[in-house]
Amino acid sequence: MPAAGLPSRRTVQLTALLALLVFYTAQLAGALLPNVPVFVAASLGGLALDVYLTHQQPGLLSLLGRVRFDVTTRQLLRDMLIVIGLVRIPDVPSDIERPLTFLLLAAYAAHFLSQAVAQLARRARTLPVLTRNIDTSGLRLTAAPPRLLARQPSRRLLRFSIPGTLGLMLTAGLDVSAWGLVGVSVTLLLSLGSAAWLSTWLLPKKRRANDQQVLTWLDGWLADYRPTVGMYFSGGQSSAYQANMWLSTLAELDGKPLIVLRERFMVQKIDATDIPIVCIPKVADLMRLEQSTLRLLLHPANSGKTSQVLRIPSIKHAFINHGESDKLSSCNPYAKAYDQVWVAGPAARERYQLAEVGVDDRDVVEVGRPQLSPIRPYDGPPRGAYTTVLYAPTWEGWDGNPGNTSVVLAGENIVRALLTDPAVRLLYKPHPMTGSVDPRAGEADRRIQAMIAEANAGRSGARPGPEAAAELERRTAELDRITTTAFRRSACEQERMLLQGTPEAGRAEQVAAATRAWEEAYWASFPEWEHQIVTGPRPAIFTCFNQADVLVSDVSSVVSDFLSSEKPYAVGNTSGLSEEQFRETFPTVRAGVVLSPDAAQIPALLDAVRNPGKDTLAQARRELKIQLLGPSDPPSIVRFNEAALALAAEAERRNERVARRAAEIPGQREDTAASSVEEGDLDTAPASGSAADPDPEDAVTA
Structure with missing residues (x-):
């Protein structure tokens, strides 16, 4: 959901398309009239807009590419209108037409040459196998060429076109042909230099082992390992x-x-x-x-x-x-x-x-x-002022069955009922694929997150000091350092493979310790009264289990896993079945509270969590745990x-x-x-x- 006051992505894209049309129209009008200020402004504005699109609007670029109006076509059209404008402007020297046309054609030829060499270099660097945590020193792997030259032809074309466009605009404004010729010559030299530099990755010094040698190396590594x-x-x-x-x-x-x-x-x-x-x-x-x-x-x-x-x-x-x-x-x-x-x-x-x-x-x-x-067992009712409820619904599934997820039909009612209780702290962790099949699930998920944000805005209380946030930042940096490899922006598969060779001894233990420290710092950085929305890979679902006093979920593996703790849980029933049929059809539900779409059972669920004497399903959970997960010994x-x-x-x-x-x-x-x-x-x-x-x-x- 876009933040209040910010335009939606579609609005930005439509505005960009309209601006693109305006710039081309103004450029054509400025060239034909001719009107030098309009012509220069439209030419430079169109180029600047295209540079923006390549960095900020890849989705719009993809759409334009499907209708064959890609970056190359747009720049070619822009340059063609520039040539028309220079011919039409009376004060521009008339002898510029032929050399300028020749240089522009040569610049485009150099661009396509550079792109061809980039394709060859990329293909030459593509390995039949990729590895991690394996010593690959025998494969003669090397660092990748600059990303702008090797893998970003759109940005390369636009950036290399800047000197030429600026030179041509100076020629249009100052009536001096030298500026345009020099600018386009610089563009030509940049593309030729790019092709020459990329070609060095085709030379033996930077060439990897061939495919057969790589596969033979793999056979040898498998034999040794x-x-x-x-x-x-x-x-x-x-x-x-x-x-x-x-x-x-x-x-x-x-x-x-x-x-x-x-x-x-x-x-x-x-x-x-x-x-x-x-x-x-x-x-x-x-x-x-x-x-x-x-x-x-x-x-x-x-x-x-x-x-x-x-x-x-x-x-x-x-x-x-x-x-x-x-x-x-x-x-x-x-x-x-x-x-x-x-x-x-x-x-x-x-x-x-x-x-x-x-x-x-x-x-x-x-x-x-x-x-x-890692899931900790049940150790009694909530001891603090708040009952922590984890709502972890699953996604809608490929078949669109309304019983797959509670998000669409019951999610907002469940969350509303939980937020109504002032002694509840809600942890909301939706499935990462929520909304990927049914847009209604995605829309409901966004509304639920908005409800939680609004509820947090209405709460207040003491917050952890700045040292808690500093500790989380430090632990995050440490965990990232251990678990991720720092790559250059230009790094390709081969370079990543080179950098991710044999791991240092004891790294697994370091990762485990750093993860535990991060989790402690994460939960300590929030006040106990604040609801949380957890959508990223951290913290993991099992960590949320350990924070929760009770789970609300759907028919999914989340319920089976949570049952290992023997804590109370509830399952949303949006299948259309009666409660009796629902329990009979889905065995994992038998030891939990069944929630109807209106979530009317939430108050009774919370009461049983806070007062174990009212929890009539404790023994059923212990028995179902063995049925679902097997014995604890061995x-x-x-x-x-x-x-x-x-x-x-x-x-x-x-x-x-x-x-x-x-x-x-x-x-x-x-x-x-x-x-x-x-x-x-x-x-x-x-x-x-x-x-x-x-x-x-x-x-x-x-």
Whole structure:
């Protein structure tokens, strides 16, 4: 929601389009009349507006690019009108037309030459694999060329055009042809210099190892590292959290872990970890894992590219999901493609059998939820003046079912009822994908945030001193320093890979300690009476669990995870089912309060939280916790590790049997997974956000 008094993004874009039209019209009128002041002002104003658009309005640039009115076209039109104006202005020397036209054409030719060299340089720097936390000194990686020259053709064209446009305007105003010729000559030399400078990245000194050498290096690294268990992940820009939640668990497993990714942009989306990361975009290259010691891949999510790695017969595959809920998406028929499906507890096992999606009960393994260990258990009713309520609704889902999220039909009623109680402190943490499918969810989310902001404005009380804010700033800087790598603005994939080599010893422990310190500083920086809106990756949902006395959510994995604390919770019912049907359909609801769309149950919920004697669901929560998450002994991480070792050992035994059979049949060998790769899978086109790592503006330039 735009701040009060500020224009909306659409208003700004429409204004910019109108201004662009006005400048071109005024430039044409000034050239034809001719009127020198109007001509000069419109020419310079149009160039300045275009420079602004390239920096501040990429969305509008993309729209203009779709109708073939990109930066190159706009600048060419602007220069053409300038030439017409100079010819029409009577005081400008008449002999300027031919040399000026020649220089302008040469400048554009130099621009396209520079762009061609930039494409070659970017292609030459694109690697068949990307890595993190791996020593890549053997690949001859080098720093990237300047971003303006290599990846920003729109900005390069406009900036290099400034000397030429200024020179031509001086010629129009002062009637001296030399200014225009010198200005356009400078523009020409800048583009030629750009092409020459970029071409040095094509020379042997700056050229990386070729694709075959890189793949051979990968084979050698896999042979030296000898990974045993890995996590395979493929997904979109907003899905990285599905993999990040498993990083700590993967790091605790016996053996040598590995993270295998498919999208290039995802390499930087994975949180700080010491685990080696390998991104292999092409299917044919992915099949090299068959020759490695990798015996088990864990899958936190389904994707179209998952089927590609399932072709490798030497590796066993376990689906671990990124959260369990009563939704049908937790029982996707795709799960039967894996060797095993790992679930938290008996409830998920029963869910798969009731769903009848083809998953054999013998392939379902109960391992608990090891990443829930940071969640603190229930320790009694609220002790302070305020009851902290966490409202963490899920998103609307792909199918648009009104029962998926409470945000649309009940969110505002829930928040209004909570804000009405003066002893409530509300933490609002919506799902990051809220509003991505149904605009109504996004609009409701914005209204809810406005309600919370208004409620905060009506509250007052003591605030932490300036030292609390200073401590948070210090802890944030420390955490950022440990968890992020500082890149130059011009850094490309290759340079990032070079800088993100072998991590320093003990970094994982440093990150954990810095995260705990940051969380303490974060909560200490706010007064206990102030409602909070948490929309970023920090603080994480589990940290919010520990702050909350009660949870309000939807049918989602959030409820199952929160139940590990045994604290009270409520679930919004916007499905249209009766409360009895709702509880019967969704087992995770059975130990919680069911909220109708009008949220009339909120006062009774808060009363039970503050007075445990009125909490009639405490025993039900303890029983449901075991049903959903399994027993506490042995710990979940122990059961998870045992399952990983057992499935990896099964893969090893299978491979030994196949090897013996192949040895007994002369001239025969097991068909490799690579031989089954269809011709259509051997694509060489980079994925979205990929090889060349272009800026968004590149998509709309010539």
